[in-house]
Amino acid sequence: MSDIVGSSFSTTLSHIAEVSDRESLDMVMKELAASYGLSSAAYFGIGVSGQSKGDPFLAVTYSSDWVEHYKERRFQEIDPVIQTGFRRLLPLDWDGFARSDERVKTLFGEASEFGLGRRGLSIPVHGRHGDRGLFSISCDHADRDWAHDKLLYLRDFQVLATHIHDKVLRLEGHRPKDSHLSPRELECLQWIAEGKTVWECATILGLSQHTVRCYLESARHKLNATSNTHAVSMAHRAGLLLPPL
Amino acid sequence: MIFAIESVDQDKYPELIDQMLRMRAEVFSGRLGWDVCVENGREIDRFDAEDPLYLLSLDERSGQLRGAVRLLPTTGPNMLRDVFSVLMPGGGVESPLIWESSRFAVNPRIFETKERAEANRTVNRTTVELLCGMVEVARQAGIQHIVSVFDARMARIFRSIDCRFEQFGTPARIGKTMTYAGLFDMSHDMRSRLGAAGNFREPVLADVVPPRPSAPGQMANAE
Numbered sequence: 015m016s017d018i019v020g021s022s023f024s025t026t027l028s029h030i031a032e033v034s035d036r037e038s039l040d041m042v043m044k045e046l047a048a049s050y051g052l053s054s055a056a057y058f059g060i061g062v063s064g065q066s067k068g069d070p071f072l073a074v075t076y077s078s079d080w081v082e083h084y085k086e087r088r089f090q091e092i093d094p095v096i097q098t099g100f101r102r103l104l105p106l107d108w109d110g111f112a113r114s115d116e117r118v119k120t121l122f123g124e125a126s127e128f129g130l131g132r133r134g135l136s137i138p139v140h141g142r143h144g145d146r147g148l149f150s151i152s153c154d155h156a157d158r159d160w161a162h163d164k165l166l167y168l169r170d171f172q173v174l175a176t177h178i179h180d181k182v183l184r185l186e187g188h189r190p191k192d193s194h195l196s197p198r199e200l201e202c203l204q205w206i207a208e209g210k211t212v213w214e215c216a217t218i219l220g221l222s223q224h225t226v227r228c229y230l231e232s233a234r235h236k237l238n239a240t241s242n243t244h245a246v247s248m249a250h251r252a253g254l255l256l257p258p259l
Numbered sequence: 260m261i262f263a264i265e266s267v268d269q270d271k272y273p274e275l276i277d278q279m280l281r282m283r284a285e286v287f288s289g290r291l292g293w294d295v296c297v298e299n300g301r302e303i304d305r306f307d308a309e310d311p312l313y314l315l316s317l318d319e320r321s322g323q324l325r326g327a328v329r330l331l332p333t334t335g336p337n338m339l340r341d342v343f344s345v346l347m348p349g350g351g352v353e354s355p356l357i358w359e360s361s362r363f364a365v366n367p368r369i370f371e372t373k374e375r376a377e378a379n380r381t382v383n384r385t386t387v388e389l390l391c392g393m394v395e396v397a398r399q400a401g402i403q404h405i406v407s408v409f410d411a412r413m414a415r416i417f418r419s420i421d422c423r424f425e426q427f428g429t430p431a432r433i434g435k436t437m438t439y440a441g442l443f444d445m446s447h448d449m450r451s452r453l454g455a456a457g458n459f460r461e462p463v464l465a466d467v468v469p470p471r472p473s474a475p476g477q478m479a480n481a482e
């Protein structure tokens with residue numbers, strides 16, 4: 015399973031990178047849901063429009079029937095994900111919501127009638143300027159697989175959620191964030207460009223492997239890169255790396 | 260036991276949050292003499308308004324606050340990038356898989372309720388317990404690394420309990436304090452080492468919400 019997930023991850027990341035408008039974002043959300051075997055995927059952004067009172071940004075795979083129904087029933091007023099999710103740091107497992115509230119129980123009950131999965135996960139995204147995102151998935155995994163699958167999903171979806179959020183900021187007219195790479199991040203990329211492994215980088219630079227991985231993770235994030243190789247080629251193009259030895 | 264409290268839920272535990280802010284004032288302003296802003300006996304800064312996650316160590320029997328730490332994502336406003344950038348001249352790290360911890364504090368009041376030797380043991384245990392809680396909560400959220408800014412005193416404590424970290428950037432004197440930035444690996448290995456150092460073999464992170472104070476407790480604290 016991890017192989018399939020692995021390829022979904024890099025494919026989805028490169029598709030997000032290619033998104034140029036709302037339609038292509040909707041398409042990527044559909045592909046993402048399909049490649050991970052999900053019932054639904056949804057992104058909500060607030061504070062992303064550049065105006066203080068801008069509407070939330072939505073990109074969802076939900077049926078329009080469900081969106082209409084949700085609005086009509088004014089579920090946003092009681093939906094615990096929407097009510098508290100943007101202000102959280104920990105991912106929200108929909109299982110954790112007290113279903114003692116009758117209206118919340120109704121909301122989740124009706125959601126599954128409209129094709130959402132019985133299990134769900136929402137991942138908050140915190141941006142630099144008060145912009146926040148919430149990336150939710152739902153699926154119908156068996157109980158015994160859920161705890162395991164959830165951890166695999168989290169690893170991927172923390173990163174995917176941030177890439178989608180950053181892409182939405184771009185679509186809404188924000189300039190790309192100017193994160194310059196630190197000397198250590200550049201050194202690690204330079205050695206990766208020379209074909210060295212993480213272990214070799216760590217030995218050469220006198221760092222632990224986990225520190226090298228951390229610098230590479232940070233460099234990938236700053237460059238919006240989908241992989242180390244991608245980060246190297248982007249850093250090359252930006253003239254940040256020395257020519258190969 | 261460690262309880263994770265999201266900012267959005269802090270109104271449910273006003274007493275605990277208030278205890279934490281008073282403890283922070285006592286520790287960071289009182290004992291360590293850091294240049295922090297204390298109002299009304301409570302230490303609070305702008306990052307408390309950025310919806311951090313708080314980890315609180317509570318005594319299982321008395322419910323007393325033993326210590327606390329604050330977690331922020333490195334993708335949003337955080338201390339290393341926005342306050343301590345001098346420690347990372349080339350720019351800090353940033354990723355959805357990297358969090359920042361700050362305001363790590365153990366309650367000095369432990370010394371009021373216990374004998375000195377026992378109090379020292381509790382302080383050490385609380386330090387390790389909070390670190391175990393950080394690793395557990397990070398792993399639950401898919402987080403791989405935590406960065407943190409700390410002083411020479413904390414650096415010595417980390418070394419003494421086998422909590423390995425890699426020094427980041429260049430240490431700098433800020434005010435009276437020699438200040439370091441460090442990187443902590445949120446791995447299974449890290450949790451095992453800490454578990455061995457503090458004898459925490461079982462998870463320390465509670466999977467329930469913190470106990471709500473009983474009515475008399477609330478009265479006592481209304482002052």
